[in-house]
Amino acid sequence: MTATLTERGTHRERRAHVAALHAELTRYGLVTWTSGNVSERVPGEDLFVIKGSGVSYDELSWEGVTVCDLDGGVVDGVRKPSSDTDAHAFVYRSMPEVGGQVHTHSPYATAWAARAEEIPCVLTAMADEFGGPIPVGPFALIGDDSIGQGIVATLRGSRSPAVLMRNHGVFTIGASARAAVKAAVMAEDVARTVHLSRQLGEPVPIAQEHVDALYARYQNVYGQ
Amino acid sequence: MTATLTERGTHRERRAHVAALHAELTRYGLVTWTSGNVSERVPGEDLFVIKGSGVSYDELSWEGVTVCDLDGGVVDGVRKPSSDTDAHAFVYRSMPEVGGQVHTHSPYATAWAARAEEIPCVLTAMADEFGGPIPVGPFALIGDDSIGQGIVATLRGSRSPAVLMRNHGVFTIGASARAAVKAAVMAEDVARTVHLSRQLGEPVPIAQEHVDALYARYQNVYGQ
């Protein structure tokens, strides 16, 4: 948890890549003001890089991204890391297969999260990407491991790379930061379409065997 | 179905034109991430060109568009064609009058599709463009001719150039790729306005004779 502020400027390429990925969050309207963050694991180093706290999206360059160890301690950087760093760190410690994470308060997904209601799988694109509903995680206060524990407990039992944390927002995981960003973008997209569909009636369910077939095919074609 | 990868770089002008048309899909918010695609028939050659699979909209140039035969086999191109290529190919084989096609998951139209509910014709602009309701096609899994068959079966009996495929999204046809893009843009536009209208009550129907008069006039002025 100690911050050794020597060696500033390490991992510049990965920090620049993660900084640039935040542009997808603004492009798709997932974030407001300085909210939201992307992180990526540094393979083989027990480190990850994450957006600094309160950094404006207009000014985000590699220097706005901080290098942390897997306990969330600062290893290199000029910005305090995101206040969600403890949650990201917990997920990296608990799920070695996770290479990237994203957190947003994107409006439609967070609207489902505020009702603690999972998003039902009524779109073929949702079966492709999420393999079923997008699940809801528990209410958790910031400040300790509660949010990270809630994310891990919910996603371990799910095909979905996205979880709606109750009254809070969306957390997504992926093999890379880019994959987690895609999951965050698609989560808001399907949250919106299913919301719109439900406003005027009840969407038609997709049979479980069809959800399974779509998911299997998509993961074979696009997955790892 | 065999891909002869000789003669790369043929049909560049048409591929560049189709690549450029995708900008209308992003401009009107019809697509998210790499979803959505435009295709256009090559007149007199039993070929069509279609967006490559997973190509980012930021990077889309003529090289991101692939040339296929009418069975969906690659004839020229460096990108695997869209995973919706089989559906486009089936439509080109079945409907010789179709010169262009578009597929999107645009949110309002897909919300109607998820409820398997046609969009009623309650706007004069909808009577102009669609000549009546926008119909719903069947649920169909990707991977064979099912989607193409559903599109053709639904559109053959309809004035509408757009079909809402159940739980999936929108497919549109036109005499050219540009005409199909216009249909996709207008389909989302009317899907949204009728959705908004229905949220607070019941839109007033337009008498069938007025729908007919509007459609006849518009097709005479703007149609072929």
Next chain:
Amino acid sequence: MTATLTERGTHRERRAHVAALHAELTRYGLVTWTSGNVSERVPGEDLFVIKGSGVSYDELSWEGVTVCDLDGGVVDGVRKPSSDTDAHAFVYRSMPEVGGQVHTHSPYATAWAARAEEIPCVLTAMADEFGGPIPVGPFALIGDDSIGQGIVATLRGSRSPAVLMRNHGVFTIGASARAAVKAAVMAEDVARTVHLSRQLGEPVPIAQEHVDALYARYQNVYGQ
């Protein structure tokens, strides 16, 4: 009604001004594809200028705007005038105080129009600009004076510079094209806010005396 195509290129400044005003329609999301149009009277000449039919917003310069007489006949221009030209012409003939007009299918206002429901005056900004509800005009087919008659009949008895034509869209008037554009922009703005408010309950009415006071003050400060 005859189009004398001599003297091309007259009234360039006014045509360029009207062309440029269309950028406000795209900025505020009031129009889709080539729909929508702005016109302005030429003072002292029994003429007006109006957007050409089917002109793309990306290409709109003074040449995309056509000069018409008050019967809607083309006097100068290379583009066929908007298919709504007869409606604009009827309004200019009937209401000498009107110097500019706008027509759109902006989504929220058109959603009210599809239900043939006036927008109640529940916002102070709406009292300022519209002096009360935004009224509904009759259903009218394109092709003769019906639309123009419906606009005039509705607006003559109203403080509102905007009318919701049933199942169709919005027409606005003003002392200038710019004033009519402002009315079209504000009509969609209040149509949206009142729609949103009504979705979750019933907005609180504003007492008629307060509507009157707000309207009187605003017209004194900003009016003519």
Next chain:
Amino acid sequence: MTATLTERGTHRERRAHVAALHAELTRYGLVTWTSGNVSERVPGEDLFVIKGSGVSYDELSWEGVTVCDLDGGVVDGVRKPSSDTDAHAFVYRSMPEVGGQVHTHSPYATAWAARAEEIPCVLTAMADEFGGPIPVGPFALIGDDSIGQGIVATLRGSRSPAVLMRNHGVFTIGASARAAVKAAVMAEDVARTVHLSRQLGEPVPIAQEHVDALYARYQNVYGQ
């Protein structure tokens, strides 16, 4: 209340800063046409600077921002100050801790205001920023101190830096103009998410002790 128009061009840096902050109002869709305004107190001078009336957002530079005394009288500037200047002046006179203010008619927040319904605190981000619900102020006519009195009476008893003035719009306060802009942006953001959540059911309340804990932590980390 007398306007001494000598010494034009004073306080240019603060006026340029306030002019630039208006770009956040357009970026987040909080304002339409020329509506909305930002002001900032001039520390130690019994003055504040505020957007001029009817100034277009495209043309807003330091000259579009006017210097006023705490009675709302013009001290320096070429533009008549915003018609909301009396409200801002009243707040600066009554609440010495306020350094900046913003007023908008942002659509979702104004939709709550039109129903005179406070926004319940069902999001952790809302507990952070607003410390509870966003309260509703009274209906008040423009033209005297009524609006200012309503703002002050409502905000004095609230942790929230934002008030929804009935049938009107949002007013926010902050230690600086930037802080008030952030409050206006976040007010619309949470107004939208809670609106969306309520459309399909009832959001889960957050226990008061959790609201208190989130607010206390956020103010310690980010507050003054």
